[in-house]
Amino acid sequence: MTNQATPFHPDRLKRLLNASGTMTTLGASRGVPQAIAAAALMAERFVDIADLQRHASRAIAAATGAEGGCVTGCSAAGLSLAVAGAMTGKDLARIERLPDTDGLRNEIVVQAGHLVNYGAPIDQAIRLTGARVVPAGTAARVEEYNIADAITERTAAVVFVISHHVVQEGQTALVDVVDLAHARGVPVIVDAAAEYDLAGPIAAGADVVVYSAHKFLGGPTAGIVAGRLDLVTATYLQNRGLGRHMKVGKEGIAGTIAALQAWSERDHEAAAEREAAILFDWECALEDVPGLTITRHRDWTQNPVTRLAVKVEYEAGLYAWELADRLAARDPAVIVRDDLVEHGTIYLDPCNVSEAEAALVGIALREEVARATRRGDGRAMSLGARRRAAAAAALAWGDPLQP
Numbered sequence: 001m002t003n004q005a006t007p008f009h010p011d012r013l014k015r016l017l018n019a020s021g022t023m024t025t026l027g028a029s030r031g032v033p034q035a036i037a038a039a040a041l042m043a044e045r046f047v048d049i050a051d052l053q054r055h056a057s058r059a060i061a062a063a064t065g066a067e068g069g070c071v072t073g074c075s076a077a078g079l080s081l082a083v084a085g086a087m088t089g090k091d092l093a094r095i096e097r098l099p100d101t102d103g104l105r106n107e108i109v110v111q112a113g114h115l116v117n118y119g120a121p122i123d124q125a126i127r128l129t130g131a132r133v134v135p136a137g138t139a140a141r142v143e144e145y146n147i148a149d150a151i152t153e154r155t156a157a158v159v160f161v162i163s164h165h166v167v168q169e170g171q172t173a174l175v176d177v178v179d180l181a182h183a184r185g186v187p188v189i190v191d192a193a194a195e196y197d198l199a200g201p202i203a204a205g206a207d208v209v210v211y212s213a214h215k216f217l218g219g220p221t222a223g224i225v226a227g228r229l230d231l232v233t234a235t236y237l238q239n240r241g242l243g244r245h246m247k248v249g250k251e252g253i254a255g256t257i258a259a260l261q262a263w264s265e266r267d268h269e270a271a272a273e274r275e276a277a278i279l280f281d282w283e284c285a286l287e288d289v290p291g292l293t294i295t296r297h298r299d300w301t302q303n304p305v306t307r308l309a310v311k312v313e314y315e316a317g318l319y320a321w322e323l324a325d326r327l328a329a330r331d332p333a334v335i336v337r338d339d340l341v342e343h344g345t346i347y348l349d350p351c352n353v354s355e356a357e358a359a360l361v362g363i364a365l366r367e368e369v370a371r372a373t374r375r376g377d378g379r380a381m382s383l384g385a386r387r388r389a390a391a392a393a394a395l396a397w398g399d400p401l402q403p
């Protein structure tokens with residue numbers, strides 16, 4: 001007898017209210033209708049992938065101002081393949097030989113404060129190509145001379161990260177990194193996975209830029225690589241090597257083209273108004289909650305997103321991370337942005353909630369603070385204990401499912 005799996009339907013999953021933004025582990029974003037339709041249409045057809053990728057190249061060029069582009073499995077894949085392309089160029093034998101980099105320039109310079117973890121460490125995305133990561137400077141202080149010193153005749157590229165994840169102080173700006181690298185004949189690859197500014201990095205002189213299709217664009221899970229035609233071609237050609245292990249399908253490519261088109265036609269003002277209305281509702285719901293101090297917070301890297309910063313003070317009776325965990329344990333789960341909880345602050349992101357969902361988020365916050373105050377059961381779990389519990393929960397993935 002074999003086990004019969006219960007038929008799957010998304011309604012069987014626990015419902016999530018996503019007030020955290022575009023998180024990969026939550027499914028990133030709500031797909032825009034144009035991308036969903038394009039992916040569905042392509043899914044039932046045969047296609048010459050090289051031809052489809054040429055169409056993608058034109059769409060990416062139009063959106064970014066770059067010479068061309070290609071679609072990859074995700075941004076992390078795009079980064080790996082762009083690094084691989086910078087090492088191999090358009091040499092098919094070298095492409096098949098990776099991660100063996102004998103005889104190739106194989107060092108990738110990264111400012112120390114850009115060695116981030118976006119769910120996985122960025123240095124691993126670089127290293128799995130066979131490249132070696134050469135950090136420049138120290139975590140919060142990278143001088144131009146550190147970068148100049150790190151670039152040698154073995155350097156294949158400099159990787160530059162634009163993200164709230166990077167150390168915000170003491171790094172060298174993109175235009176200056178571009179000048180330093182180009183003066184030495186080295187290309188600059190920019191990871192701008194979650195950045196709304198599709199044209200900025202190319203305009204600033206970047207040679208290759210990587211974006212996620214599934215974040216603000218509302219596309220399918222995919223990566224967008226834009227840049228100089230020789231480097232983009234070398235990136236695309238990695239599909240004959242390392243790229244095979246992280247490939248994007250026809251539906252991902254077609255959906256990405258549609259998402260880029262939809263983005264250029266989207267009414268961004270209407271979206272901003274919708275988000276402002278949600279922030280206002282949250283402010284009304286939370287302003288009189290004892291122990292919560294709320295302020296509006298512009299995005300860290302100037303993306304056109306304003307979030308509500310909720311500072312959890314002593315009077316709230318629980319730590320910020322306990323509030324985040326208790327919200328996530330509700331049904332429906334309320335997921336807030338908790339990457340800065342050690343500062344006692346959680347953030348509410350309006351991008352991925354409807355107005356009805358936002359109202360439930362406000363109610364949930366009020367209830368959890370009131371419950372902790374009433375029961376006096378907060379301020380019990382240290383941040384270290386919370387991290388250990390999160391690691392243990394990750395390991396428990398394969399344990400038998402609850403019926």
Ligand SMILES: *Cc1c(COP(=O)(O)O)cnc(C)c1O
Pocket residue numbers: 024074075076077118161162163165191192193194211212213222223
């Ligand atoms: C999200 C993110 C990534 C990973 O993007 P995927 O497309 O999910 O692989 C890489 N870098 C940064 C800065 C990110 O924000």
